[in-house]
Amino acid sequence: MSASLFHGLSAFPITPADEAGHVEESGLTLLLDRLNAAKVDSVGLLGSTGTYAYLSRAERLRAVEIAIGTVEATIPVIVGVGALRTDDAIDLARDAEKAGASGLLLAPVSYTPLGDEEVFQHFATVAGSTELPLCIYNNPSTTHFSFSPTLVARLSAVQNIVALKNPAVPAAEIETVLAPLRSALPEDFAIGFSGDWNAAGALLAGGKAWYSVIGGLLPVPALALTQAAQAGDRAEVARIDGLLQPLWSLFKELSSFRVMYAGANHLGLTQMQPPRPILPLSAADQRRVAEVLEHLVV
Amino acid sequence: MSASLFHGLSAFPITPADEAGHVEESGLTLLLDRLNAAKVDSVGLLGSTGTYAYLSRAERLRAVEIAIGTVEATIPVIVGVGALRTDDAIDLARDAEKAGASGLLLAPVSYTPLGDEEVFQHFATVAGSTELPLCIYNNPSTTHFSFSPTLVARLSAVQNIVALKNPAVPAAEIETVLAPLRSALPEDFAIGFSGDWNAAGALLAGGKAWYSVIGGLLPVPALALTQAAQAGDRAEVARIDGLLQPLWSLFKELSSFRVMYAGANHLGLTQMQPPRPILPLSAADQRRVAEVLEHLVV
Numbered sequence: 001m002s003a004s005l006f007h008g009l010s011a012f013p014i015t016p017a018d019e020a021g022h023v024e025e026s027g028l029t030l031l032l033d034r035l036n037a038a039k040v041d042s043v044g045l046l047g048s049t050g051t052y053a054y055l056s057r058a059e060r061l062r063a064v065e066i067a068i069g070t071v072e073a074t075i076p077v078i079v080g081v082g083a084l085r086t087d088d089a090i091d092l093a094r095d096a097e098k099a100g101a102s103g104l105l106l107a108p109v110s111y112t113p114l115g116d117e118e119v120f121q122h123f124a125t126v127a128g129s130t131e132l133p134l135c136i137y138n139n140p141s142t143t144h145f146s147f148s149p150t151l152v153a154r155l156s157a158v159q160n161i162v163a164l165k166n167p168a169v170p171a172a173e174i175e176t177v178l179a180p181l182r183s184a185l186p187e188d189f190a191i192g193f194s195g196d197w198n199a200a201g202a203l204l205a206g207g208k209a210w211y212s213v214i215g216g217l218l219p220v221p222a223l224a225l226t227q228a229a230q231a232g233d234r235a236e237v238a239r240i241d242g243l244l245q246p247l248w249s250l251f252k253e254l255s256s257f258r259v260m261y262a263g264a265n266h267l268g269l270t271q272m273q274p275p276r277p278i279l280p281l282s283a284a285d286q287r288r289v290a291e292v293l294e295h296l297v298v
Numbered sequence: 299m300s301a302s303l304f305h306g307l308s309a310f311p312i313t314p315a316d317e318a319g320h321v322e323e324s325g326l327t328l329l330l331d332r333l334n335a336a337k338v339d340s341v342g343l344l345g346s347t348g349t350y351a352y353l354s355r356a357e358r359l360r361a362v363e364i365a366i367g368t369v370e371a372t373i374p375v376i377v378g379v380g381a382l383r384t385d386d387a388i389d390l391a392r393d394a395e396k397a398g399a400s401g402l403l404l405a406p407v408s409y410t411p412l413g414d415e416e417v418f419q420h421f422a423t424v425a426g427s428t429e430l431p432l433c434i435y436n437n438p439s440t441t442h443f444s445f446s447p448t449l450v451a452r453l454s455a456v457q458n459i460v461a462l463k464n465p466a467v468p469a470a471e472i473e474t475v476l477a478p479l480r481s482a483l484p485e486d487f488a489i490g491f492s493g494d495w496n497a498a499g500a501l502l503a504g505g506k507a508w509y510s511v512i513g514g515l516l517p518v519p520a521l522a523l524t525q526a527a528q529a530g531d532r533a534e535v536a537r538i539d540g541l542l543q544p545l546w547s548l549f550k551e552l553s554s555f556r557v558m559y560a561g562a563n564h565l566g567l568t569q570m571q572p573p574r575p576i577l578p579l580s581a582a583d584q585r586r587v588a589e590v591l592e593h594l595v596v
Contacts, residue, residue, distance in 0.1 A: 019385070020385065021383065021385070048409070048410070053382060053409035053410075054382055054383055054409070084351060084352055084573075085319065085352055085573055085574065085575075086573075086574035086575045087317070087318065087319070087574065108575075109409070111346070111351035111352070111407070111440050112346070112351075112440065112553070112555055112572075112576055113439065113440070113553075114575060114576070115577075117577060118575045118576060118577050119575065121574070121575060121577065122574065122575035125574075141411065142409050142410065142411070144442055255410070255411075257410055274410075275382075275383055275384075276383065276384035276385065276419075276420065276423075277383075277384045277406075277412060277416045277417065277419060277420035278410055278412070278416060279413075279415060279416050279419065
């Protein structure tokens, strides 16, 4: 089972959908076309930015089918299959596998707070239900569960579980996250990072993947940053990361999720808005996003 | 719109369901029979303990129909209608109203963290979709959203929104929670509390309701405690609360949710377990629950 599926730039587009949660094929296709053109290393479909938690099983399958029909065969599609219930996550994993996904992302979605043993069994059961390689989706800000290196190590012994998507921390602290993971995990286990504004430091420190929100909308600079980091070109990484700072500021202030909808709207890719109760940005904040994008895109 | 629906002991049973999430009518009926016999002030169906977040719309409706068919007409049934999506919460509220519920409980379930304006619009939209009175379900440990007195005050001006279910804090701190709410809210707005081990103090401080986990399994002592508090009989409240201390210790250590399943199993009301990934207690911990219950029930 190759962990290299979970290397490089994984681009996480929004999943445009109407008010009833019906996925908009035209909008999703336009977003995916950009990822094809840039030749991202993988598409991270139905991540948190892709509103997986807000879509029905049927619509999640539709999104996978649209992606498999749109994304170039050379670019793997990795699909988020998180669900509150273990049986639902199994159904989603099997749906994704049948539809042609290359890998799975599994977040420990919770309502009742979960313990380590519960999360271990959940992951082992879902991983055992398909042949696809699986990445542990550690996202405490949305799932309210945090993976210890010990738990990740235990999961790394489960067949199919080959990668970790971890929230990045500032460059000055990244070794304190990476060192205990590296010492706990097999060498070929792929430790990657989300959290766009800390991604540059995480990649330079040896993170294998950037699970990137901005990569889902602006794959060109995201891929350039990733490749510069892979080449060890710190000056080029700093240059691109510097260009993206105004966007990182908006992400931190307004949430990357809401900014991505405003951005996709501004670029004319979709007119869809986040699922209620999540509100679109105010008109004033949408203009701020547009201004930042104009400077980046031009 | 009467807030008195949200006064007194509201008993929150588990919702027994099989591994596929199909509600077990016999188990739920046995639990509700106990609430009838004790004459609780209301039944809190499909609360957090009632696994509302883990059940499909169809099964949540089935649970409401079973409850309406079982609970004495003199006891109102209040139904949890929380959902990640606003449109889903509206559907659930209308289902509950059509099936004969007397009131609604709405928690701001989240995945993407929500802001105050998003929660305000979510609540106002759901409240406006039915004629039923609605209680704000403030449960930050599961929803990861916390209501400020300012937001509750704003919501109290919305038609149908008449009550608040707030997590209780230790008696020494309860006034610091109650005072700002009282000064922000209309006098007839019903401020009640969940969190069984702090309920006695919250009721004595003037909390209008106890949204009680233990009341869903052992309604007799829960109602006795509530009525003693309503009568201002501090000695009797302290006596009953003291009897229940071994249970509160288990709740704090093992979670009230998991303890309630072990308790209902021990009393022979159901053999169902929590929905996976949530695991039942270990055999050793189940025995500890059984021992505590034996001392209480006998």
